[in-house]
Amino acid sequence: MKRLRITVQGIAYDVTVEDLDSPTVAAPVAASPARAAAAPAPVAAAPAAAPAAAPVAAAAPAAASGPGAVPSPLAGTVVSVDVSVGQQVSAGDTLLVLEAMKMNTNIGAPQDGTVTAINVTPGSNVTEGQVLITLS
């Protein structure tokens, strides 16, 4: 995790940068480089063995938003927030309602959990991928 300041046309932005591809994120599996290099042949004969050698610690691609983050599927305006912090929810429960493209979109809980953070209020404009709510 690195904090950086970027200045664009005279305006300074403080940003936090996380290197997701850093080898320290995952414990490297002792994969023989020779074998790995042999496999890219268009029709590899070895892949049967590959699943067993899958990396142990995977850096989730969604790590930027963290586990339990509920991102907005599309840009829109928040109509209502139907839960409060601390509330227990089950998968599929409506967390909030967005209005976008002349339609209300119910944002459901992707999994069971407790609401730990609500980042928007009714009337907020949100962008695609923005984290709306975080579940534990």
Added chain:
Amino acid sequence: MAISKTLADELEKRRAVALEGGGVKKAEDRHAKGRMTARDRLASLFSEGTFQEFGLHAQHKSRHFGMEKKSIPTDGVITGTGFVDGRPVAAFSQDFTVVGGSLGEIHSKKICHTLDYAGKAGIPIIGFNDSGGARIQEGVGSLAAYGQVFYRNVQLSGVVPQISVIAGPCAGGAAYSPALTDFIIMTRENAQMFICGPEVIRAVTGQVTTMDEIGSAQAHASVSGNIHFIAEDDAHAVAIAHRLLSFLPSNNMMDPPHRVEPDLSVVDDPRLDDLVPEDPKIPFDSREVIKLLADDGDFMEVMELFAQNIVIGFGRIGGIVVGFVANQPTVKAGTLDIDASDKAARFVRFCNVFNIPIVTLVDVPGFLPGVNEERRGIIRHGAKMLFAYASATVPKITVIMRKAYGGAYLAMCSEDMGADRVIAWPTAEIAVMGADGAVNILYRKELAEADDKAAKAKELADEYRGQFATPYLAAGELFVHDIIQPRQTRSAIALTLRGLMSKRETRPPKKHGNIPL
């Protein structure tokens, strides 16, 4: 007088060895894990006693790396024909218990023969993929052997339905044979499909990933869009193939298996009226609409988890097999985006090539706005929908349920794209763009001069809505052929389909069109 016992025994001996494949122990290990062997898969696919094998006595001819001393029963793949629901079907099933199901020249020849046979006979082909990949001992010959299979997959495309089942590893170039077929069914566990695995990806790029993330059925069904169905196990995969076949013709010169009764029931279904929310902003699940339209609510959804803003699949209406394409307002407001366009366009082309009428259910506010969509090429992807619909000559029926805005209205098989019948519900809104956006452009000057801008904008938007957010203007100009109550929809489609079974429409001769890919 009778056949020589020696000769008869010799055959039985050879049969027994070949039928055993990789041996009893390996088969038992598979069964213990709840998995089927290659032969089990074919046995469960075909009606009992109908399987006729091709190439049981096949032998490889490799002379390298000590292979000349090795016998490989069936050369690692079982091929042949049999019957499913009384209809002939060809199939091959790779046997992982025999040299890892690796593909060598004879192995490939057997698959190619089966594909050729399916083409000549005009019957569907189903391939069970469970192979470690190319047989390295056979060198470039095994690569060419893949090429032979790919070439035939392409020649058969649009001639007979091709279904792939991924029931084990299917990696590197091997993954391209299934990718060239019409439908891919993949088992949730024990199956992987990828071009470069996690180890290669990490060695070359440093990216850390897992097989689940890039090669699992879940990833392919929901993220990459490479597969069409997830099966819970081998038996379920076969069940999906059976169900799929029940909607498909045996080849492109035949009609799909319609189940038409002499009498057609035309009864209103008030449940459809109840399904439509009063407020146009409240979404409804278009799957529910399809289930009410399809005979017995029997709808086989295809690519259920991918690009869920559009719903596609097979069903029957009044006995006639149809392909449904429906916007899904509950997901991304039912907008069309890149993935949804790809998904729907390919389905429309499948239906067209196999003579399956298309029923399009429209509730689309437009194409999804976004920098990502524009930069990734929504123009060329969205164009696929226009191309697919405009080039389809099968009966095309379009029901405009609610929103039909802008280019997306055209992309959902409007009258201008050659829809044979366009019907709209009273809730339909057909316009170039939504009221608020349109008013901002049409009345920019008036709004700038108005004392109360918001009030003026609302007034103008309401006026616009009253005029354009209805089906009557479009019906007045004949873009909509009739306006019906939702409850009349099933009867209307069934009647139209009956009347379109003899539809014929020809196009100028050409090699093929140039669909934007």
